[in-house]
Amino acid sequence: xxxxxxxxxxxxxxxxxxxxxxxxxxxxxxxxxxxxxxxxxxxxxxxxxxxxxxxxxxxxxxxxxxxxxxxxxxxxxxxxxxxxxxxxxxxxxxxxxxxxxxxxxxxxxxxxxxxxxxxxxxxxxxxxxxxxxxxxxxxxxxxxxxxxxxxxxxxxxxxxxxxxxxxxxxxxxxxxxxxxxx
Amino acid sequence: xxxxxxxxxxxxxxxxxxxxxxxxxxxxxxxxxxxxxxxxxxxxxxxxxxxxxxxxxxxxxxxxxxxxxxxxxxxxxxxxxxxxxxxxxxxxxxxxxxxxxxxxxxxxxxxxxxxxxxxxxxx
Numbered sequence: 410x411x412x413x414x415x416x417x418x419x420x421x422x423x424x425x426x427x428x429x430x431x432x433x434x435x436x437x438x439x440x441x442x443x444x445x446x447x448x449x450x451x452x453x454x455x456x457x458x459x460x461x462x463x464x465x466x467x468x469x470x471x472x473x474x475x476x477x478x479x480x481x482x483x484x485x486x487x488x489x490x491x492x493x494x495x496x497x498x499x500x501x502x503x504x505x506x507x508x509x510x511x512x513x514x515x516x517x518x519x520x521x522x523x524x525x526x527x528x529x530x531x532x533x534x535x536x537x538x539x540x541x542x543x544x545x546x547x548x549x550x551x552x553x554x555x556x557x558x559x560x561x562x563x564x565x566x567x568x569x570x571x572x573x574x575x576x577x578x579x580x581x582x583x584x585x586x587x588x589x590x591x
Numbered sequence: 592x593x594x595x596x597x598x599x600x601x602x603x604x605x606x607x608x609x610x611x612x613x614x615x616x617x618x619x620x621x622x623x624x625x626x627x628x629x630x631x632x633x634x635x636x637x638x639x640x641x642x643x644x645x646x647x648x649x650x651x652x653x654x655x656x657x658x659x660x661x662x663x664x665x666x667x668x669x670x671x672x673x674x675x676x677x678x679x680x681x682x683x684x685x686x687x688x689x690x691x692x693x694x695x696x697x698x699x700x701x702x703x704x705x706x707x708x709x710x711x712x713x714x
Binding site: 415416417418419420421422423491 | 606608618620623638642699700702703705706709
């Protein structure tokens with residue numbers, strides 16, 4: 410069969426991503442932006458309530474989520490797609506307790522991991538190995554994020570909130586790090 | 592004798608992508624664009640504008656408008672930023688345009704699969 414007989418595949422020439430994958434990544438961009446905004450509000454709450462080390466920890470987390478957002482954003486553009494700058498609403502500003510802040514932080518990370526897994530599942534289905542390879546970086550990152558959030562909650566168990574417990578917890582939150590070679 | 596000149600406008604060749612009773616969308620390989628024959632005019636759309644048109648049309652809440660009992664003019668304005676064309680349609684025409692676009696994107700997807708199978712995987 411002669412190649413001239415078939416019309417050009419302009420869509421594919423212009424963009425590597427399928428419209429489904431592009432939509433999913435744009436949703437992820439919004440999710441990362443929302444995460445970043447939530448961490449910022451957590452930093453504000455911790456600072457207002459005297460937990461300065463935790464406030465710094467959440468400022469750093471907010472910055473990291475912003476970087477993740479930009480990484481997705483640039484990927485969509487680099488592949489020829491349309492990256493959408495998201496609207497961010499519904500950012501919770503008040504928390505009932507110091508512990509609740511960390512419980513929600515872990516919940517947030519679990520939900521991010523889950524939605525990246527969802528993109529990967531779609532990529533598998535479409536055999537989009539290019540995006541899958543790109544996502545690998547995020548899976549590594551989520552390992553670290555979930556570890557840190559889980560470790561922070563663990564501090565509430567091992568130190569305990571009684572007496573100067575919260576002061577101790579706050580001090581140790583600043584020292585959490587993940588350096589597994591695995 | 593005077594030399595034959597190049598035609599003033601390049602002669603474009605079209606390929607029909609999808610057609611309904613109310614309109615047709617053609618693709619021009621040489622110009623990398625699409626021509627939409629709908630609502631009495633032939634309009635040229637490049638890649639970005641075609642996607643913007645799709646988004647604009649798909650965004651209209653047709654069901655909501657059909658069920659809405661508030662009396663208002665039966666006019667939908669499909670306006671696309673940085674594009675020479677816009678559409679002023681009745682709701683019925685909008686449904687027809689949506690049908691035309693849906694069919695077109697299915698055919699473009701099919702064309703992509705054929706390309707993959709025939710050239711990108713086989714060779």
